[in-house]
Amino acid sequence: MRFRSLPLFWQTLILQLGGLAMALLVSVLLIIYLPAPRPDFYTMTEIAERLAMEPGSDGKLIVHRADAPPLAEDGMISDPRITQRLANQIQRPTDDVRLYFQADQSEVFPFTRQPGSGAVPIRHGQPYFFNTVVAAERDPAGGWRVLRTPPPSHISVWQQRTAIWFGLSALFMVPFAWVFARRLTRPIRRFAEAVERLDHDRDAPPVAVEGPRELEVAAQALNAMHGRLRVNLRERAAMIGAIAHDLRTPLARIAFRIEAAPEKIRGPVQADIEQMREMVAATIGFLRGDAGTGERQPVDLAALGRRLAGQASDTGSPVSVMEIERAVVNGDRSALERLIQNLIDNAVKYAGAAELSIRHDIDRARLIVADRGPGIPDNELDRMFEPFERHEPSRSRSTGGLGLGLAIARSIAQAHGGSIRAENRAGGGLAVTVDLPAAA
Incomplete structure (x- = not known):
């Protein structure tokens, strides 16, 4: 059975399953061909090395001078053990070092946390920071040297690539969706146009039996009804023609017999007869419904x-x-x-x-x-x-x-x-x- 002759239920179900299959295919291709997301992170070594350099920016980490040590911002915590690691790495007393960071989520990176790590994954003794970090050391010349990691982007590169991939996939599916929608609605539109023609012209051709099974059944029923109506109209026209023929005969007899009547009676009766003839002719012309059926x-x-x-x-x-x-x-x-x-x-x-x-x-x-x-x-x-x-x-x-x-x-x-x-x-x-x- 052809697709367009299937019932609307099955056509709609097939289209929905096809769209779902396409969405799953895009997801599989996305997993296979797009690289796994690699979150931005900073190691303790990177922070220590950059903190020892002169103020400025290396494209990732920013260092500046301040008169007072930094304070913890909203959502940041400090862990004495992590701070001690930084102090040991830059060889400074713990009192001259400050370290604040935002706790990381365990599912971000598959490293096993060590007890007392302060919500920071540690591997081989190296802490990894995935969120904002503020570190500082006291400058022997006075003041503080403060390091701050840039705030994380709201949309990561991997999310941008995913959005582009899904957008291109949707754009690729638009022509197919348009074709499917056209194939599904074209028979319905043709059916509606054919019904409209039948409404205006009783001699219009029958409705084409095509499209989904429901439309085929409706078209067959409509054509059968139209055929019965045409038969009824022909029978009505024949009946009216017979009535008209039968009426002409008595009217003609009345007109013939009234000729011998006095003028005072003959004139009004002949006028009534003529009026009856006109009324019968007008009624028959309308009931036959032959208006507009001539050559176009x-x-x-x-x-x-x-x-x-x-x-x-x-x-x-x-x-x-x-x-x-x-x-x-x-x-x-x-x-x-x-x-x-x-x-x-x-x-x-x-x-x-x-x-x-x-x-x-x-x-x-x-x-x-x-x-x-x-x-x-x-x-x-x-x-x-x-x-x-x-x-x-x-x-x-x-x-x-x-x-x-x-x-x-x-x-x-x-x-x-x-x-x-x-x-x-x-x-x-x-x-x-x-x-x-x-x-x-």
Whole structure:
């Protein structure tokens, strides 16, 4: 079984074990190739020899003159036996010698301490100092000659090398971690994109069955559900077509029989019949859900908007073009024309006039149809895109239609991978904004 087809549990476990193995490998290489840490230390002989020299520094130990003997600093101790060793080594009386030091830790150096050593490792009679030491001897000429070891570094050379080694190892692992993360998340991202396409386009290709086992199962279930939905939609369309066919026949008979009726009766009934035909046609067109399923081609929204605005103005509908930028989208030309026309008709019906704007924003084309009407309460804005929803509750043809215009517009926008929203304008009126993906 391929790695990418394994369940997410096993992929994650393998990645974690791989990272742990790499960390252990780095630790082993660190132990093998880096030299063992050698702590800085000073022997009694080095201190005695440097104390006998003239004041100054030899790069490690510093000697200076002082009028009074030094005192023990915080954390320092003094051992008479160790001080006696220093006095014997520099051949001076014990009263003329001072020695203070910080106690050493037993694990620092593998020397066995001798009894009475004063927390300083001693080997072959030679004390070893690993921390700060202050030594002094009385100068026959007056004053004191004081030696002080430099304070230990907060980060030793070996620690610096270790940090660099781990840093380079982590840097070396970054490309592998990036590749593994990409391999793990790419199928999830593709799955999400495919689901998004199915949400906007019912005729989108099935979701690819790939990636971890969990995604394969989810993709198979989603494809099966999508297939069942398409079958249901086809059955619904067939049923609605049959209903439409059956309705046309009695409507035609009523229209034929009403011809012999008096004009006072015939006129209103024929108007009702025509209204019923329009309502049936509009309802069937919406329920079939065929908006935006035509051939996709580059469509210039600016040219389409100017043409529709001009046609509306020629028929007496006040439609003004506020701002037009060239914006090309890939889509069904007739469906996009219907979308713009529905928004213009909706603004003209309910507000008396429409204002059209088209803008191009990076990778999006934005269409705005606004009006200066009374607007809609904010809590009802989203409901206006639902089928058969109207802010004006009647279904009178004189005050509007069935409430399908905005619902069809939303269906077309979603079929093209876009979105639609409505908001009240600050100065009064309503603005409907459609965002569509712009063509490359």
